[in-house]
Amino acid sequence: MEKFKVLLVDDEEVFVRTLSERLQMPDLESQTAFDGEQALEVVRDGIPDVMVLDLKMPGIDGMEVLRRMKKHYPNVQVIILTGQGSDKDEAEARRLGAFDYLQKPVNLEHLIEVLKRAYQNKMDRPLKTDTFSEA
Numbered sequence: 001m002e003k004f005k006v007l008l009v010d011d012e013e014v015f016v017r018t019l020s021e022r023l024q025m026p027d028l029e030s031q032t033a034f035d036g037e038q039a040l041e042v043v044r045d046g047i048p049d050v051m052v053l054d055l056k057m058p059g060i061d062g063m064e065v066l067r068r069m070k071k072h073y074p075n076v077q078v079i080i081l082t083g084q085g086s087d088k089d090e091a092e093a094r095r096l097g098a099f100d101y102l103q104k105p106v107n108l109e110h111l112i113e114v115l116k117r118a119y120q121n122k123m124d125r126p127l128k129t130d131t132f133s134e135a
Contacts, residue, residue, distance in 0.1 A: 036060030077118035
């Protein structure tokens with residue numbers, strides 16, 4: 001598998017930094033963002049293959065980030081990873097195009113498998129043009 005880029009987005013900085021360190025693998029490059037606005041800025045500078053996204057964040061929440069990502073970057077696979085989600089949130093995230101919906105705490109090996117499946121899904125899909133314009 002070639003190297004793929006993952007953006008980890010969560011307002012719990014210690015959690016997201018620790019997760020980034022634990023995901024160090026030869027075929028994975030991770031970046032971090034600590035809120036929705038920062039995540040969108042990072043994406044403008046370099047589109048990730050997969051985004052791991054928390055729902056409950058100050059400012060632009062995860063659901064709005066997911067909406068914008070799927071509108072402007074449909075090829076990015078978004079995995080929701082939340083500790084405060086509900087069945088309603090899961091249904092909405094999936095409707096908006098989330099690749100998967102996981103609850104914290106998450107088993108690291110399971111998350112790695114989901115990341116790899118998400119990347120493979122991206123590679124198997126016909127390419128759409130990713131463009132960004134402020135919504």
